[in-house]
Amino acid sequence: MKQKFYAFCASVLTACLGGMNLTASAYTADDVAAKARAAGWPETLIQTGYNQWASGEYTQAQLDDAYNSVSEYNEQTEEFIYNSFGIDPDEARQQVAENEAKKNAESETEPQTETQPASADTAANAETQPETKADKYISDSEFINMSMEQKQEYVSSLPADEKTEFISTLSQEAKNSIIKQLPTEEKAAIMQKYIDTASTMGMNVTVDSITEKDISVTVRNNDGIVIDKAEVGVVIDETGISHTKPLVAAGTGLLVSAAGFGWLYWYIKHTEQDS
Amino acid sequence: MKIAPSSGLEGLVIKENQIETTPVSEIPEEEQKFYDTGEIIRPSFGEQYAVLQCEAISLSVPVYWGSSAELLERGACQASSSVVIGEKGNSVIDANVNTFFADLNKLETGDSITLYTSYGIFEYQVSEKIQFLNTDKKYVLPTEDDRLTLYTCEAQVLGTSDNRTGVTCNLISRKFYNPAEGEAES
Numbered sequence: 001m002k003q004k005f006y007a008f009c010a011s012v013l014t015a016c017l018g019g020m021n022l023t024a025s026a027y028t029a030d031d032v033a034a035k036a037r038a039a040g041w042p043e044t045l046i047q048t049g050y051n052q053w054a055s056g057e058y059t060q061a062q063l064d065d066a067y068n069s070v071s072e073y074n075e076q077t078e079e080f081i082y083n084s085f086g087i088d089p090d091e092a093r094q095q096v097a098e099n100e101a102k103k104n105a106e107s108e109t110e111p112q113t114e115t116q117p118a119s120a121d122t123a124a125n126a127e128t129q130p131e132t133k134a135d136k137y138i139s140d141s142e143f144i145n146m147s148m149e150q151k152q153e154y155v156s157s158l159p160a161d162e163k164t165e166f167i168s169t170l171s172q173e174a175k176n177s178i179i180k181q182l183p184t185e186e187k188a189a190i191m192q193k194y195i196d197t198a199s200t201m202g203m204n205v206t207v208d209s210i211t212e213k214d215i216s217v218t219v220r221n222n223d224g225i226v227i228d229k230a231e232v233g234v235v236i237d238e239t240g241i242s243h244t245k246p247l248v249a250a251g252t253g254l255l256v257s258a259a260g261f262g263w264l265y266w267y268i269k270h271t272e273q274d275s
Numbered sequence: 276m277k278i279a280p281s282s283g284l285e286g287l288v289i290k291e292n293q294i295e296t297t298p299v300s301e302i303p304e305e306e307q308k309f310y311d312t313g314e315i316i317r318p319s320f321g322e323q324y325a326v327l328q329c330e331a332i333s334l335s336v337p338v339y340w341g342s343s344a345e346l347l348e349r350g351a352c353q354a355s356s357s358v359v360i361g362e363k364g365n366s367v368i369d370a371n372v373n374t375f376f377a378d379l380n381k382l383e384t385g386d387s388i389t390l391y392t393s394y395g396i397f398e399y400q401v402s403e404k405i406q407f408l409n410t411d412k413k414y415v416l417p418t419e420d421d422r423l424t425l426y427t428c429e430a431q432v433l434g435t436s437d438n439r440t441g442v443t444c445n446l447i448s449r450k451f452y453n454p455a456e457g458e459a460e461s
Contacts, residue, residue, distance in 0.1 A: 141413055173416050218284065226286040227320050228355050229343055 026060060027067040029053040032201070035070045039077075040172030049201040058202070066200040073190075073197045080186045081178050084148070085155045085167060092164045099165065137166050140174040148181040203227065284343050290322040291337070296391045299398075299450065309395070313451025315361045316394045324392060325360055327351055327368065331386040332378040338368055338390070347371050354415065357424075360390050360397055361449060365418040369426050369441075376427035380404075382442050388423065395451040399423045399444035409437045421446040 032053075033046050053063065082089040137158075143151060155163055170178075179190055195205040198219060208216040208229075219228040299307065318324035318340035325338035337350035340359075346352045351370035358364040370376040382401050390397045405414055405426070414424050426441030 141416070144416075145411060145413070173412070177412075218286075220286045224286045225288055226284060226341075229284075229320070229341060230356070 025064050025067070027063050029063065032063060032066045032070060035067055035074070036201075039070055039074045040176065041070075049203070053202075062200065066197070069193075069197040069200045073193045076193055077175070077179060077190055080182055080190065081167065081175060082164075084178060084182065085152060085163065087163055087167065092168065095164045096168045133169055136162065140171045143170070143174050144177040148178075151178065151181070284345060287321050287343060287345060288319075289339075289345065289349070290319070292323055292393060294323075294326050294391050294393055296326050296328060296335070298389070299396060309450035309452065310454040311449060311451070312455040313361075313395055313449075313453050314455060315359055316392075317359055320355060321346060323350065325353075326391045327388065328391070329382070329386065329388045331383070332381050334375070334378065336370060336375045342369070351375055351425075357415065358417070360392055360423075361395060361451070363421055365416070365422050365424055366390075367415045367424045367426075372427040372429070376425070376441075379425060379427050379442070380440055387447075388425075388444055390423070394453065395449060397423075397449055398447045400447050401442045402445045403443045404440075405443055406438060406440050409439055414441070414443060 029049070032049065036046050036049070049066070078093075079089040082092050138154065143154070146154065155166065158166055179187070182190070191207075195217075198205045202222055204220045204222070204224075206218050206220070208218050217230050218226055219230070221227050299309075316324070320341035321339060321343075323337045323339050326335060327338050328335045338360075339346040339350055339352050341355045342352035347370065351368050353360075354367040354369070357367035360366050370379075372379070382404070384401050384403065386401045388399045388401065390399070399422075402422075405424075406429070407414055407426075414426065423444040423446070424441065425444070426439045429436040429438035429440050
């Protein structure tokens, strides 16, 4: 598992360092924004990306890079999430695609209901309506508040054919809760990919502090102006005297470049051992 | 509008805006031209884009978009991961328990809260008093319904608390100053 993980990271890093115009396409800013929204990127960053793109300083190649980078970010986080629950990511993607195709086919062949008179069959039909997600599974909110072990236990308890359905239909917040509970190596890889992807959208991400519970980042545009601050972790913003002990003093932000993945991983591991 | 670079977080630009806070009831009837939907002016990080007022606890506090130590010293801060006031969903605002939100725990169900922005007036009513651990994100997550969530640290004599206290509020009315395309006056 670890070998596969490192091989994957190496390929991602190579793509980052070697330029990422993997496919020659003509993506628009709207395409990139839609992809980023699907990945759960905050609207603040997407709007900043729009402003940068609208300024006319971006080339088509840069837009394509941004699109590909966001796609890779999606795939990487998805892979880590599925692997956490013992689900093969490729098989899961295939199953999701098949389910979507089946749903689309069913909706196309549904009879027109407006012209059909109400009948005694209607009540019977109502009783055989397919179960909704809420009927079958626990809520996203309950899932979010579980520990990783509890999450894994819950997913393991599901029938084989429902595991993928449950994971693939989680809200972005629920998926984020899994990411935050991933092992350090995987969290660092995702963090690095997040930083690299933001950079393709014209933003610079600095890691301000790393604690056991969260990573605090500041996002700045190319002019150095702060456009967002985010706590990538489990602790809700405090309003009062800070009682966390950041391992890096605020104000000495660490700029982690595409070449910094190894460093970031080493730093997180090193500081976890020290604390 | 005043713009000033922050002396703390590098690159933080703090913008203060003059925002009209005349209650709707005090606006002459002939001047009351509002719309149910309208254009939202998205703020930048560090920009004061609203004023929060609550008569029940004599509160009037500027609201900044984004959160940082410097901004919390100036007013209430809205989580940039929550929706902008007037957008569909959960707008989440917090402030220091030692200063601006010292009396937040005195709010009761039914109390009214008004948010004034440069693009409209938004009125809420407290629906629930809440208390949660700092690791429980239940109240700060996106929602389908339109609501306002206010919270602060639980007050403690020594040190800080892991508990957060606050209120959730239902949206009662939206009054935009300018219409969305095709929208009639409300």
